[in-house]
Amino acid sequence: MxxxxxxxxxxxxxxxxxxxxxxxxxxxxxxxxxxxxxxxxxxxxxxxxxxEGREDLIAEGALQGYVIFAELMETAYNSGQPSALKAFEATSRAYLAFARANPGHYIAMFESGISVNRTPELAAAANRANNVLEQAASDLSQHIPVEKRPPASMFSAHVWAFSHGVVELFARNSPGRASPFPADELLESGVGIYLRGLGLVDPDT
Missing domain, CATH: 1.10.10.60 (Homeodomain-like)
Incomplete structure (x- = not known):
């Protein structure tokens, strides 16, 4: 209406x-x-x-989305301190929470084809959100021996990709897609397996 x-x-x-x-x-x-x-x-x-056109309108929606997203990520990161593990886990959960609470923004940001480099403002907002997850990954990776430590950017990219996949396939009611497990559990268990593989979580946890 x-x-x-x-x-x-x-x-x-x-x-x-x-x-x-x-x-x-x-x-x-x-x-x-x-x-x-x-x-x-x-x-x-x-x-x-x-x-000037529809893409400009969508890009502005994406920009506002990234600002909200970055603030949510920063709040999640700070809420988990001083534990590097809890801070990291909180930022990964924040991704799913954002997608659920802000579907229009999420689609404008990640499914519209609008480049984050369309404007300097959009690029800065996107980088701000990415930097929070990368910082959380960097903090946590300090507990990995140097010779086995992945770059923080790779670490955060893996978790971002995993979080994005869970959202796209199982948290946004994709046609024909269904999971016997809640998206929150899929994300938590997947991140846990990844962290155990890096030796950051006890195998029995």
Whole structure:
């Protein structure tokens, strides 16, 4: 149902919010700028006062998503301190929590085809989130002998990829995909197996 106009003159944010709702419902290519304008309760011409096209609108949604994501990751990382293991585990869980709570943002960020290098602001926000996980991986890897220690960037990339896979396959109701286990358990057990392989978690844990 179309919104009854926007409030406080914040047309730009009203359009972003409308686009995020449509992205969640139809995917990043399943709506037009005219539909976003209608959803926000304004005329199609009003969109072009703020955005050159649909990709610009989606990119702004992705930017806001990365800002939220980075803040969530930082909060998770800090909540697990001073234990490097708990801080790392908290950041991996934060990925799943973000995807569930912010599906429109998540799709704009990871499924729209929008490059994180589209704008300096988008790249900076994406790097901020990535850096939190890499820092958590770096902290934890200090407990691995130097000769067996993977680069922190590789360590964090492995866990990011695993988290992303769990979200895509089992946490977003992908058609034809089902798991006999909750996504949270899949993620926790998978990360646990990875950490045990690095000698960071006791085999009996």
């Amino acid at each position: 179309p919104k009854q106009g926007y409030h406080h003159g914040n047309l730009r944010q009203a359009l972003i919010d409308a686009a995020l709702e449509l992205i969640e419902l139809r995917g990043p290519t399943g709506f037009t700028l005219s539909e976003a304008a209608k959803q926000a309760g304004v005329t199609p011409a009003a969109v072009y006062r703020h955005f």
